[in-house]
Amino acid sequence: MSSKAKRVLPTRPEPPSVEQILADVQGTHPADPVFLLPAEPHRDHDPSPGFPSPGRQEAAAEKRERLYRQSRSYVEMNQRLQESRDQLRDQCEELRRVGAALERGITEMRQKAF
Structure with a gap:
């Protein structure tokens, strides 16, 4: 038998x-x-890679705006889908209750008929 020393981990510091x-x-x-946005990668051979031209800055700004709008659209669509899922779950549950009540009603009618 071998005895391994138990490893004691230091306690975690309290979060700030x-x-x-x-x-x-x-x-x-x-x-x-940490607070700077990463530079856009250059795809062509610009003689001054550190200083993007005003047209390129505008294109980058438009791209960021398009990506922002796309992200917002995605978030809104996701919220609508979650709401629809919840609504469908409620409707499905209601249909199950109504179906069970209908089955009970049919069973009662059959018992009364015979």
């Missing part, structure tokens, strides 16, 4: 409070890489 998070975020520099 909202005040600590806000203080941390407010203390950062605006140019912090």
Whole structure:
């Protein structure tokens, strides 16, 4: 038999409070890489890759706007689908109740007829 020492893991630190998070975020520099959007990759051979042309900036802005609208549309469609699913579930349950009541009614009529 071998005895393995039990591994004791250190306890996790408490998560930061909202005040600590806000203080941390407010203390950062605006140019912090965490708060910058990644640069759009260049697909052609532009002589000045670090400085996109105004037309390219507008195209990137339009693309972001299109993606934003697409995302909003997806979220709205997802919400409508969830509402429809809930509505269909309720209607299905109602149909089951009505079907069971109909079956009971048919059974009662058959018993009275015979």
